[in-house]
Amino acid sequence: MNDNEYSNIQLLKEIAELLNEETEMFSMLNGALKKLIKGSNFTTGWIFLINEKSQHELAAFENLPSSLSSQCCELMKKGGCWCLNRFYKGKLTKASNIIECQRIEIAIEEKRGDTEGINYHATVPLQSGNESFGLLNVAAPNKTHFSKDELALLESIAFQIGSAIKRILLTKKEQDVLLMQERNRLARDLHDSVNQLLFSLTLTARGAAEMTEKLEVKQTFQEIQGLAQEALSEMRALIWQLRPKGLENGLIEAVKGYGEMLGLTLISSVDGVVALPSKIEEALWRISQEALNNCKKHSGQKEVWYQLTIVDNKVTLTIIDNGCGFQYDPKQQMPSLGIQSMKERVHLLNGTFQINSNLGKGTRISIEIPY
Incomplete structure (x- = not known):
């Protein structure tokens, strides 16, 4: 095993450890990208998350040239580009060399700043099984081609990130289900306990008001009945908010x-x-x-x-x-x-x-x- 192979294994190990520990999407993506840039020959990188409506989001970036980071990364957040178009058409299934970066071209044309020698980038889809979540792009100054070893490293890291994304999404769905179950439990408890007590209080106050002949006492019980009915209405509204029927x-x-x-x-x-x-x-x-x-x-x-x-x-x-x-x-x-x-x-x-x-x-x- 040569030094480069050892270095790549060490990098994969560090990224895997980070991905296993993280539970928050954007923190995970930024941390993994930072380790990749620090531990490889790539000098800059960015990650696009892409939803089912083919809308992309700049989820993480590291050491972007000023031409791309200017105006709060405006060029990275809007519009399409060649790598996104290939992704939408299903033509990106593994790590690929991209001839040119369309966003860099626009930055040069609009004189947005220094490109720091970056005109090309490699791209690799973030996948887990048959699901695709986005793209990992990396670049280096004056680099026009990426070797098979570099692309293989990117594919391994992208697979790790794709699996971590799926894990976080599944965890979020599970948390949503648990939250709904807890809402339902609380709604049942409120209905079976507090709601019934308030209903009983309403009946008791009404009965007491009918039994007494003293006007002041009757008015007091009627006021208690009114307050209990109001509280009962508020409680029913709260139960509806927790578990809406319909x-x-x-x-x-x-x-x-x-x-x-x-x-x-x-x-x-x-x-x-x-x-x-x-x-x-x-x-x-x-x-x-x-x-x-x-x-x-x-x-x-x-x-x-x-x-x-x-x-x-x-x-x-x-x-x-x-x-x-x-x-x-x-x-x-x-x-x-x-x-x-x-x-x-x-x-x-x-x-x-x-x-x-x-x-x-x-x-x-x-x-x-x-x-």
């Missing part, structure tokens, strides 16, 4: 059921039919809950207009009530924690959130989320 039949049915539970009438319309990704459906469900809660508590109206439009890989949700409204200034901080929570959920999915409201003119919430 979500398995679609978002609209779940929201309708929740509105009925709150005593609201949902006037709904749907344009476009598609099975939304679970994380988007979950976000829309939580946002809808918060909006309907606000309608119940503050609008003074029983009717809510609920419009869902799905077109061109974008879902639009509009929720309108003609209630009392409130004075809203978009330049100021969100007026409530609930509205702030809705906004944050939308922004986490790269969407837009707008709220329009004025005193006496109702409230309109508009949401757009790409998918």
Whole structure:
């Protein structure tokens, strides 16, 4: 075994150890890429993650030339290139030499800065079994060709990274399932214990109020009954939030059921039919809950207009009530924690959130989320 072979084995061992320890996607990718660049003849590298809609994301990079790192790596985050096109067409199944880097060409044309002698790069898909997750690209100054040994090293490292990506994705799915199971357990416990106690308290207070002839005592029990009924309504809403009945039949049915539970009438319309990704459906469900809660508590109206439009890989949700409204200034901080929570959920999915409201003119919430 020569020194180069020993060095490659040592590098593979170090990267494998890091991948086994990491549980967070981007930290794992950046750490593996850093070790690769430090322990090899490659001087720069970057990793694209590619989703099922053929959209790429710059997930990790190391020692990019200034021409590519300028303006927050703008050239790396947008547009296509030859290696991505080959990946989309299914022509990248192993490590390959790429003739030229299209992004470097654009950087030179637009005079974005020094390319540091890099005009070419090698690329290798990140795979696990039949699944592909993205691309690993590496380069070195004035390098126009990569040897079989270098490409073999890249393939070994890419396979390790691909397997780690799949492990993290499977772990995330398992965590989501466990979270849903815990929500269901908590919902059952609340229904079987606290919910039943509040219901019993309501009946007891009503019975006590009917049994006494003293006006002050009767009013006290009636007040207790009212508070218990209010708490019971809040508890039922909380149980719905933990385990929505009807979500398995679609978002609209779940929201309708929740509105009925709150005593609201949902006037709904749907344009476009598609099975939304679970994380988007979950976000829309939580946002809808918060909006309907606000309608119940503050609008003074029983009717809510609920419009869902799905077109061109974008879902639009509009929720309108003609209630009392409130004075809203978009330049100021969100007026409530609930509205702030809705906004944050939308922004986490790269969407837009707008709220329009004025005193006496109702409230309109508009949401757009790409998918």
